Amino acid sequence: MKFTRKASAAWEGSGKEGHGNITTGSKILEKTQYSFQTRFEDGEKGTNPEELIGAAHAGCFAMQLSFLLNEAEFTATTLDVDASVIFEDGTITKITLNLEGDVPNIDAEQFQQIAHKAKEVCPISKLLNTEIELKVTLKTA
Known part of the structure; x- marks a missing residue:
């Protein structure tokens, strides 16, 4: 495609x-x-390149994770991803993705493994030349 x-x-x-x-x-x-x-x-209404990168990265990662979960025969109820983009001395030095997922019938270890794979293969992750940290939380019923 x-x-x-x-x-x-x-x-x-x-x-x-x-x-x-x-x-x-x-x-x-x-x-x-x-x-x-x-x-x-951060003094007036409007956007900036870093928050747009964060939104693109969070959205891409969540969708990629959903596809990988489906391949493993799981379907997420919700995948909530927050992205924090750190800009320091003219460079984006780090992006932290905070993931909280509700995925029925998956164990925490499987969820961690699939989430980390999604971080690696997400097209936006592959585009960015910076450290990408992933923090994963699996909601339990």
Whole structure:
């Protein structure tokens, strides 16, 4: 399977005083604002590249994990993934994926193994050149 997805960004002004917007091909983000403040100071409404990477990584990982669980004949009730993207001195130095899953009839060791495999084969994980930490919690009834 091969496909192309598109997004665009527009920027006006200087790096610190300027501002821009991001639009995705699906239009789910349409002229969504970003700026120095939303990226480095968290001071106004808008997005930033790091949170978009975190969202992409969390979403990709959750879907990849779901496919791998299905291959092992399990179906998740829920897979909740939070991604924390650490930006330090001009570099993304680490991403931590916090996974909490509710998967009937799986034991914790199997869940850990499948989750770690998903982290390794997730297309976004493979794209990123940084440390990726995975923390796994299996909900038990």
